[in-house]
Amino acid sequence: MRSGRYDALKKKILGVMILVPIVPFLLVLLTGYHFFTNSLQKTTISHLEQIIDDHSRLVDLFLAERTKDLELIAETHGFEELRRPEALAEVFARLRARSPAFVDLGVFDASGMHVAYQGPYDLAGRDYCEAPWFRKVREQGRFVSDVFLGFRNVPHFVIAIAREGGGQGWVLRGTIDTLLFTDIVEKVRVGKTGEAYILDTDGAFQTERRSGGNLLESDGEAAAYLVPHEGIRTFRHEDARGEKYVCATSWMNEGSWLLVVRQEEADAFRALDDAIRLTLLISTIGLGAIVALALYLTHHIVRRMERVDEEKGRLNQQLIVAGRLAEIGEMAAGLAHEINNPLQIIRVEQTLIETLLGEIREEGGLPDSDRVKEVLDSVRQIEVQTKRCGKITQSLLNFARRKEPVTEVVDLARFVPEILEMVANKASVDGIALDLECASAVPRVLADSGQLQQVLLNLLNNAFDAVGEMHGGQGGRVEVALRGKGDTAVLCVSDNGTGIALENLEKVFTPFFTTKPVGRGTGLGLSVCYAIVKSMGGSIHVDSEWRRGTSFTIKLPAVEPEAGAKKSGPAAAQAREAKG
Numbered sequence: 266m267r268s269g270r271y272d273a274l275k276k277k278i279l280g281v282m283i284l285v286p287i288v289p290f291l292l293v294l295l296t297g298y299h300f301f302t303n304s305l306q307k308t309t310i311s312h313l314e315q316i317i318d319d320h321s322r323l324v325d326l327f328l329a330e331r332t333k334d335l336e337l338i339a340e341t342h343g344f345e346e347l348r349r350p351e352a353l354a355e356v357f358a359r360l361r362a363r364s365p366a367f368v369d370l371g372v373f374d375a376s377g378m379h380v381a382y383q384g385p386y387d388l389a390g391r392d393y394c395e396a397p398w399f400r401k402v403r404e405q406g407r408f409v410s411d412v413f414l415g416f417r418n419v420p421h422f423v424i425a426i427a428r429e430g431g432g433q434g435w436v437l438r439g440t441i442d443t444l445l446f447t448d449i450v451e452k453v454r455v456g457k458t459g460e461a462y463i464l465d466t467d468g469a470f471q472t473e474r475r476s477g478g479n480l481l482e483s484d485g486e487a488a489a490y491l492v493p494h495e496g497i498r499t500f501r502h503e504d505a506r507g508e509k510y511v512c513a514t515s516w517m518n519e520g521s522w523l524l525v526v527r528q529e530e531a532d533a534f535r536a537l538d539d540a541i542r543l544t545l546l547i548s549t550i551g552l553g554a555i556v557a558l559a560l561y562l563t564h565h566i567v568r569r570m571e572r573v574d575e576e577k578g579r580l581n582q583q584l585i586v587a588g589r590l591a592e593i594g595e596m597a598a599g600l601a602h603e604i605n606n607p608l609q610i611i612r613v614e615q616t617l618i619e620t621l622l623g624e625i626r627e628e629g630g631l632p633d634s635d636r637v638k639e640v641l642d643s644v645r646q647i648e649v650q651t652k653r654c655g656k657i658t659q660s661l662l663n664f665a666r667r668k669e670p671v672t673e674v675v676d677l678a679r680f681v682p683e684i685l686e687m688v689a690n691k692a693s694v695d696g697i698a699l700d701l702e703c704a705s706a707v708p709r710v711l712a713d714s715g716q717l718q719q720v721l722l723n724l725l726n727n728a729f730d731a732v733g734e735m736h737g738g739q740g741g742r743v744e745v746a747l748r749g750k751g752d753t754a755v756l757c758v759s760d761n762g763t764g765i766a767l768e769n770l771e772k773v774f775t776p777f778f779t780t781k782p783v784g785r786g787t788g789l790g791l792s793v794c795y796a797i798v799k800s801m802g803g804s805i806h807v808d809s810e811w812r813r814g815t816s817f818t819i820k821l822p823a824v825e826p827e828a829g830a831k832k833s834g835p836a837a838a839q840a841r842e843a844k845g
């Protein structure tokens with residue numbers, strides 16, 4: 266029943282102790298995780314956007330500059346001059362010096378005839394009237410082609426401009442080094458797997474792709490990328506192999522090329538994986554610590570409560586016993602008081618009988634017979650026994666403290682041995698060696714001898730109990746030492762008994778503290794000793810070592826011999842008076 270109550274309490278405390286810190290802990294962790302992942306994703310995507318923006322500008326700028334190169338040549342030279350091979354050779358050399366991206370340079374008349382050519386291929390004299398790029402440039406005035414094979418049968422792309430003059434007009438065309446161009450595009454480095462490449466509107470590679478994809482090959486995933494859009498588009502894409510990518514695309518070259526920058530998701534969000542792992546580790550350790558701490562504290566608190574409850578129960582028991590003892594004391598005191606009156610009357614009557622018998626005897630009225638002697642003996646016996654009864658009732662009254670303390674000068678060197686004499690018989694029956702060590706000069710003290718006796722008997726009885734528990738009927742030793750130290754008398758009662766546990770040492774003078782079983786100990790002995798010694802202006806101190814023994818030391822103020830008159834009232838005040 267009782268343990269059930271503690272179990273329920275334990276569960277309640279444990280629940281609260283785990284829930285209270287865990288809820289905010291998880292909230293903080295989850296919120297932090299949410300914000301961290303969000304910001305990481307945003308950062309990654311905006312990084313891609315930045316890269317694609319820079320690169321599309323770079324490529325557009327490259328194409329515009331190369332177109333300008335051709336336009337400048339056309340402006341400054343004209344058709345007639347450029348169709349001359351020597352002149353074109355000179356112009357091409359100057360163009361290559363300024364822009365090494367050009368592989369060759371060709372001049373075409375209005376019918377598409379390649380009238381002059383400078384470059385590594387044998388293309389002069391060929392007819393280009395059917396070539397798509399030629400038709401486009403004639404229509405638009407300037408044109409950047411997609412990558413194609415052409416007569417040379419090598420992937421390349423051209424920049425061409427059309428000009429008036431030379432009859433029906435003419436065309437200047439330069440071929441761009443695809444390797445050099447691919448290099449410009451490919452330069453992108455994002456993480457381990459980041460790559461950039463260009464697709465045409467049919468999804469053919471215009472530059473090579475690092476993760477696989479040669480020039481003019483078709484990108485199987487192109488449909489996912491070739492979506493009409495303005496500016497930059499970012500999205501996630503999973504390819505046919507199940508690889509997930511974070512992608513960014515941007516249209517360039519007047520909408521005929523799509524620049525793609527992409528990075529594998531696992532690579533892009535690697536930091537996120539690390540963060541998840543770290544978060545899991547922190548949460549596991551944190552939760553473990555919270556649970557362990559909660560278990561430890563709960564166990565501790567409930568143990569403490571159990572102990573306090575036990576202590577409370579024991580104190581209640583002792584209070585009841587003490588209450589009963591107090592009642593008995595009251596009764597005994599009342600009884601002693603009641604008996605004292607008849608005893609006084611008996612004593613008076615006995616004295617009267619004795620006096621009358623003495624007078625009759627003197628008058629010779631009593632024979633000197635045995636019977637008369639017996640009567641006289643009986644009368645004396647009555648005197649002895651009434652005196653004894655008087656002493657008993659006096660002791661009862663002392664015990665109940667119905668008496669005001671009567672202080673007198675006590676010679677400890679004589680008083681202590683008398684008390685030891687009273688318990689010597691009990692000590693020898695219990696097999697306890699009882700020794701007294703008395704210094705040559707022990708100062709006398711001002712005290713109520715009855716109370717002093719009570720103190721000493723309490724200490725001796727406790728010592729007997731402790732050595733009895735420790736040694737049984739053999740090996741117990743109790744020593745009483747008496748000495749003087751300046752104007753203080755020191756009385757020390759030591760034993761080799763059980764000793765007092767460290768945690769109890771401070772409690773022994775507390776009323777009702779006892780380690781003895783109910784019925785044997787009241788826990789009042791030492792608290793009474795403490796009160797008595799204090800009232801005498803002295804001090805009491807305990808030293809103990811568990812399983813080694815205990816020693817109680819009482820220090821009482823010494824008193825001058827002339828202060829020996831009997832006085833009533835608190836001993837301390839009188840002791841001070843006596844000294845002063």
Ligand code: ADP
Pocket residue numbers: 723727728731760762763764765773778779780781785786787788789790791792814815
């Ligand atoms: P009681 O003797 O009724 O228990 P006391 O106030 O005289 O009450 O003593 C309180 C407690 O102090 C004892 O229960 C015991 O645990 C401890 N104690 C007192 N004297 C000694 C001693 N000489 N050796 C060991 N323990 C002692």
